[in-house]
Amino acid sequence: MLAAVTLVMAGCPTVDLGEEPVAPGACRPDPAYFESVIWPEFIEANSEPARSCIAASGCHDSENNGRSSLRFQTRAPLNFQLNYDIMTRFLNCATPEASTALTKPESGVAPHGGGDLFDSTNAAHTTFLDWFAL
Numbered sequence: 001m002l003a004a005v006t007l008v009m010a011g012c013p014t015v016d017l018g019e020e021p022v023a024p025g026a027c028r029p030d031p032a033y034f035e036s037v038i039w040p041e042f043i044e045a046n047s048e049p050a051r052s053c054i055a056a057s058g059c060h061d062s063e064n065n066g067r068s069s070l071r072f073q074t075r076a077p078l079n080f081q082l083n084y085d086i087m088t089r090f091l092n093c094a095t096p097e098a099s100t101a102l103t104k105p106e107s108g109v110a111p112h113g114g115g116d117l118f119d120s121t122n123a124a125h126t127t128f129l130d131w132f133a134l
Contacts, residue, residue, distance in 0.1 A: 027092060043083075090104075
């Protein structure tokens with residue numbers, strides 16, 4: 001009997017489920033603020049397309065072969081929960097100023113392939129830090 005089971009199991013192909021998805025970050029500031037303020041002002045930045053993470057070159061737009069693991073879903077209807085989960089991987093609640101989501105695009109803090117998008121005196125910096133004060 002054992003031999004028969006072994007023969008049957010030997011013919012079963014191994015299923016590759018792909019890479020294990022990265023868990024959302026432990027830092028979970030207000031998701032409503034993400035949707036109503038962070039997304040339009042910090043990610044989309046429609047009033048300043050050169051500062052947008054997803055416009056023009058689509059650097060962090062998953063539909064346009066975005067770069068890095070910061071890749072937002074941008075097709076309508078937007079999945080804000082998915083985008084929030086993605087963003088939380090780049091947050092540091094203990095020290096919000098050290099969040100990669102802030103330090104990468106900020107002038108002179110960390111190298112960013114998309115260049116410096118703002119500095120610490122810019123409204124985007126304050127908008128981002130306000131998220132942690134709620």
